Amino acid sequence: MAKKYVAAIDQGTTSTRFIIFDRRGQIICSNQQEHQQIYPQPGWVEHNPEEIWQRTQSVIKNALEIGNIDPKDIAALGIANQRETAIVWNKNTGKPYGNAIVWQDTRTHKICEKLAEFEGKDRFQKRCGLPLATYFSGPKIKWMLDNISGLREAADRGDAIFGNVDTFLIWHLTGGAHITDVTNASRTMLMDLQTLDWDAETLEIMAIPRQMLPEIRPSSQVFGTAKGLLAGVPIAAALGDQQAALVGQTCFSPGEAKNTYGTGCFMLLNTGEAIVPSKNGLLTTVAYKMGESPAVYALEGSIAIAGALVQWLRDNLGIINTSAEVETLANTVEDSGGVYVVPAFSGLYAPYWKDSARGVIAGLTRYATKAHIARAVLEATAWQTREVLDAMNQDSAVQLLSLKVDGGMVGNHTLMQFQSDVLGVPVVRPVVAETTALGAAYAAGLAVGFWSQLAELRDNWAVDFTWEPKMPIALREQKYRFWKKAVSRTFDWEE
């Protein structure tokens, strides 16, 4: 009998979801669990890989039970994952050599500076599309090899292996396949965007043994068969979560873009088969590679802190009790009262790439209340997105006329209205806002013939809500000028 469903794991920065979709891309059932954020020192962010694997198994089990689904009805499994986060584990025992170093972690600042001494921050950009920054996996692997006792020897012996979260999950799900996909590999700094293979020279410069690294595969392809809870289900896709959201939003044509508002915020613009270098602080990255079809590339504007700033308001300042409460509080005032929050907690990503920037709250007066700060917190995400969109419009020939959005923050009307106001274009949310999991499911379904072509997927996409710009242009540009001034106050804080 024909299989009815496709499933996806969405392993994100704050939580893990397992979602089962039907042929129309509708959610049948799901389960989600958070995991611990570990902050051992200022600027350091870690996850426990074993906890991530436990949470993954747990959400799979719960969702299957909730939906009363027999894994035999699942045609394929796709994986979407937080990108860049680096894990090194022993291939014989499965034991990690330490916690995962999360993408937001800035401990590799010195390593990046040292690597940039020769030829500067863009030393590797031609090959890998990325500037030298603490964000990417390569310097994180180097940090582990240089700082974890006995690790370099274990790597040289071939016992210690590296993976981003996709690789770590595939390894566990299959019982030992050491595989990554092109989108995840494109975030390491170690892959050549043209050849889609590890770059020998970069590996040599960073002193990373090639045998630690997984084999690079297309994003949509059967990698193996699951064991355990999903026994027998083909594992048929892996994509970095932001690339997965691009697929879930069916942005398959050059010029189509989406912005995902989660822990961070990531805008990706499909550039087709062209590898477009950025002159304005964007990343060039692989968008997806479906089986044997040529790779499709994207320009990306990465913002490190978006929803994470709302969490900070909740967890560190205790101004709100839930993330959703930020909107209620923000709506008790008309505007931010001249307050700007620039969340350079992990330095500044696009379009600045300044590791040494640190966060500021600017424009404070006795008039400012926690409500103004709540509003400024929401506005920070919108302003950062404006800077990224400006860079996109400068880098590419196309001007974006509307923006497709998704992620945990897009339930916030106040933010989305402000977003449309400061971009000056409509902001459009689709009915299925779980686009990350959906994109991984689409890529997996395509690999096993559950769906036959990309066009079929476009028919599943439908508008849920559109926000139209309302703010007068002069006011918008005046506020933007102050935002830029606040940003400049964060520069060169770390010495």
Ligand SMILES: Nc1ncnc2c1ncn2[C@@H]1O[C@H](COP(=O)(O)OP(=O)(O)O)[C@@H](O)[C@H]1O
């Ligand atoms: N109503 C809301 N208003 C503002 N932020 C929100 C709201 N709901 C969730 N968030 C934020 O969205 C983020 C979670 O989104 P999600 O897409 O699940 O993130 P991730 O995939 O990065 O784990 C959290 O940082 C949370 O603070």
Ligand SMILES: O=P(O)(O)OC[C@H](O)CO
């Ligand atoms: O898990 P998210 O949604 O915060 O996404 C994180 C990104 O993949 C980091 O590059």
